[in-house]
Amino acid sequence: MERSWWWKAALYGVVTVLAGLYLVPTLVPEEKQPGFIKRHFTKRIQLGLDLQGGLHLVYEVNVDKAVSDKVDRLATDVEDKLRRDKGVNDVVVSREGRDFIVLTFKNAADNAKLDESILKDYRKSLDVAERDAAKGVVRLSIDPDQVAEVQDYALRQGIETIRNRVDKLGVAEPTIIKKGTDIIVELPGLKPSDFERIKTIIGRTAQLEFKIVDDGSQYMLKAAQEASKPEWKAQGIEVLPDSWTEKDTGKQHEDVYLKAKSRDVLEKFFGGLTGDLAVPPDHEIGFEELSTRGEDGAATPDRPWRTHYMHKRAALTGEYLSNADQNWDQQTGRPEVAFELDHQGAAISERMTGENIGRKMAIVLDDKVNSAPVIEGRIGARGRITLGGFGDPFALQQEAKDLVAVLRSGALPAPLRKTFETQVGPTMGRDSVDKAKTSMYIGAALVILFMLIYYRLSGLIAIVAMVLNMLFMLAILAGFEASLTLPGIAGLVLTIGMAVDANIIIYERIREELRMGKSVRTAVDAGFARAFWTVFDAHVTNFVAGVVLYSYGSGPIRGFAVTLLVGIITNLFTSYWLSHWMFDAVVGRRGAARNTLSI
C-alpha cells in the first residue's frame, strides 16, 4: 500500500471510532456506560415529540389587541384630563379602527382646549391626525413608533411568560422558539391527562399586580412555628427573620418568612395547613425566587424561594403603568428603576402608598413575586424603586433591567392565541417507531441484496460505505442533540436508498472504462475521477432542496430536513472518498495491481 493510503486509514479509523463514541450515550443504557463516556460524551439523539408523545403548540401573540388596549387606555386618559383640567364635559370620545381616537366636542370651540398643555404628556404616544375646528372634531392617532414598541413588548412578554410557566411545569426538555409573531412550544413526554390543564396554564394571559405585604402579622408567627417542626425542617424549610427601618420616622418593622430550595415545598406546606393555621381568605402567600451570592459576592447557581404574606386584593395592576426605565440614583450612583403611572393610576397609587408607608409592596407577575421593595414615601405619577443588596453594580443593573422588563410588559397584557396544536399520546409514538424500524430493515435488506448480486465484491464496499454513512449520520445527529421525528426516520430510510446511488454511478463508470480495455487500476481511478462532478452535482441539488425544506418547515418536517442534510454531507464523504480508499485496498498498489475486479 502507498503511504497516503495508510494516512487515510488512520484518519478514517479515528473518525469512525469517534463516531462510535458519540453514539454510545444514545445506544447504551446509562448504567452500563463506562465512566469516561459519561464524562466526555453526554449528547444524545432525542426522540421527537411525535415519537415519545407530548404537546406541540404554536401561539400567536395577539399584538393587535395589545395596541388596541393601549389606545383604549390613552382615550380614557385624555378624556379624564379634559374633564378635570379644562372642565370640558361635553365631549364624546370614540375609537376608530385600531389606531384612532375621535373626540367630538359638543361645543365646537372647545376643541381648542385640547392644546399643547394636554398633548405634551402624550408627545411620545399620540399624534394629532386631523383637527376640524368648525365641527369640533379631533382625530388622534397612536404614534407608529409607539405601535412598534407595544407590539415588541407584547411579544417579548409572551415569550417570557410562556417560558416561566413552562419552567414551573417541570417538563423534562421543553423547547420554546420564537418565529415571527408566533411562539412555538414543544413539550415532550407528557401524560395525555395533563394536556388540557397544561394548555390552560400556558394560554392564560399574564397580569402584573402590586400587592401590599402584611408584615408583623400574628398569622405568620403561627405558621412559622408550624414550619419549625422537624418534619418540615427535614424538607429544607427554614424560618428566617426579616427587618427594616422606615426611612423618615425610624420605625422598626419586624417580620418572619419561610425559605426553601424549591417553591413546591413551600406550596405544599401552606396547602396542607387547615383550620386556624390556614391562610386567611383575604390574604395570600406570594413566592419570590431569590438569587444567592457566595462569600466573594459572585452569584451562585442556587435559586431558593421565599414567602411574602400579602393582602389578596391587588392594590394596583400593571395596566395603570405608563412607562418604566432603568436609571441611576443621583446620590449613591446605584442602579434604580423609575416608573410612571397614568392619570388614574397616580390617584390610586397616591392613596394606597400613603396609607402603607414603611410596608413592602410586592410586584407580582404571573403568580410569582418579582421583588418586594419597601414603600418609603407617597408615590404619585412617578416612582422609583431602589434595589437592595450589595452585589457588584453590573449584576444589580441587570436586575434593574429585568425589573423594567417586567413592569413594562406587565403594563400591557397581550393575550395569546393558539393557532396550531398537535398532541400525541405515548403509545401512538411507540407503535410508529417499531413499524418504522421494520420498514428500515426491509429497505436496507433489499438494497444490500441488490448491491451484492449486481456488483458482488464492489457491492460489499458500497454496503460498508452505507453502514458507515449511517454511523456518521447518527453520530452527527447525536452531536447536535437533534430530535428524531417520524419524518426524520423517513429521512434516514431514504438515505439508505440514496447512499448507494453515488456508488452505482461510479461503478457503472468503472465498468465502462473496463469495457474499453483499461487496466483495473486505471479504470478505477478514471471511474472515480470522471464520476466526481456528477456525484457532487447530484448531492448539491439534493442539498438545495433540503435547505429550502429546513427553512420553511416546522416541527417534524424540520427533523426530516435535518436528517436529509446531514445524510447528504456524510454520504458524499463515505460513498466517494471512503469507497475510493477501500477500492485502493482491493485493487492494490500501482504496478502490482490485480487484473480482474469483481464489480
Next chain:
Amino acid sequence: MSEHHGHKFFEIIKPGSNYEFIGRSRTWIGLSIVLTLITVGALIFNVMSKSRGHVLNWGVDFRGGSEIIIEFSKAVEVGEVRKVLSDAGYHDAEVVKYADPTGQKQWNYMVRVGAVSVLSEQQSKQVRESLAKEGDASLKRFEWSEGGDKIYLRYDKPVDPTALANSLKAIGVNTTQVQAFGRPGDHGYEVTLVGLDSEIRRALDTRLGAGAVAAIPRVESVGAKAGKQLQYDATRSLVFAILLIMVYIAFRFDLRYGPGTVVALLHDAVLTIGAFAVTYKEFSLTTVAAILTIIGFSMNDTIVVFDRIRENAAKLRDRRFDRIVNQSINETLSRTIWTSATVFFVTLAMNIFGVGVIRDFAFAMNVGVIVGTYSSIFIASPVLIWLNDKYVASQRKSQGRTGRRRAATDEEPVET
C-alpha cells in the same frame, strides 16, 4: 453475466444498447401531456364532486380545523359516530376508520372537523345574547374571533367569574377558566373555553355510554389563518427550490441546460400532485416535504444524463446534437434505472410496512421516483434539444458557420 476484456459483469441493461428515445419523444411528451391533463381534470373533478369537495384532500395543516383520532373501547359504527357529532353541532364532521398501527385495536376512527374551538360563529352570537345581562351588570363589550379559544368580556359593573362560568355552562358552553382581566375599574373578564377534543369526547361519552372513548391518541388542530400561511409557505418553498436548482444548473452547465431541468421538475411535482388528486389521499405538509425531496432527487438522474451529454458533445462534435443526446441516454441508462430502483425499493418498503406520516411520505416518493426517472429521459432531454436547435444552431446558421448541425460545447461561449 457477460464478459468484457476478461471482466465479468452482471448486467441487466446491456452496454451498447441503442434504444430510440429521442425519435419517439413526441409520443412520450404526448403521454406526459395526457397525464398532466388527467391531473387537471382530477383537480377539477374533485372540486365539483360532492363526495370530495376540495381540489386536493388537504390535510388539517393546510385546511385549518382539527383532526382527532379516537379509540373506542367497544364496537361503534362509523354512522353512530357521525350522528353523535352532527347532533353536537359538528355538521361538517368527516369520520373515517383509522388503521391502528398494531392492528390490535379495532374501533379507531379519525374525526376531522373544520372547527378549532368549541364555539362556532353562530353560537358566539347566542353566547353574546345570553351574557348581555349578568346579575345587574350589563355587557359593554364582547370580543371573540373565529377559532379563538378565548372570549373577552367587559361589563359596566363587577361580575363574579364563577357566576359567569355557571351561566356559560347553563347554555352548554364549558370553560376551563374565567378570570378577571385588565384594570379593576374596567370590569373585564377573560374566558378560556374548554378544548375541542374534550368537548367531542364528552359528547361521545354521553351518547354512547360513559367510557366509550378509551383514549384520544392524537389531536392536531390548525387555526384557519395558520393553515393559509402554511399553504403559502409550501407554494413558496416549491418555487424557491426549483429556482435555486435552476440557478445551480445554469451555473454548473450552461444556460441551455436550465430550462430542461426546470420543466422536468415541474412535471414531477405536477404529476405527483396528480397522483394525490386521483387517489384523493391526504395532501399534507409531509407530502410537500416529499415533493421537495423528489425535486432534489429527480435532479440526480437528470444530472447523470446531462453530464454525459456535455461530455459526449465535446467529444463528438460532428454528430447531430439529438443523436448525441440519444446515445448519452443509452450510455447512462443503467445508472438512471438502478439509482432510482434502490430508492424505490426502500420507499416501497416504507409504503408497505410503515405507518401514518411515513406511509404518506413513501407513497409520494414512490410516485415521484417513477415520474422523476421518466422525466429526466423523456422530458428534460427533448427540451434541451429543442432549446439547442432553436437558439444555438440557428445562431450559428445566421453567422454563416453552418454546414452541419453542430452541438455547442463548453469551450464555445453561448449567448442565449
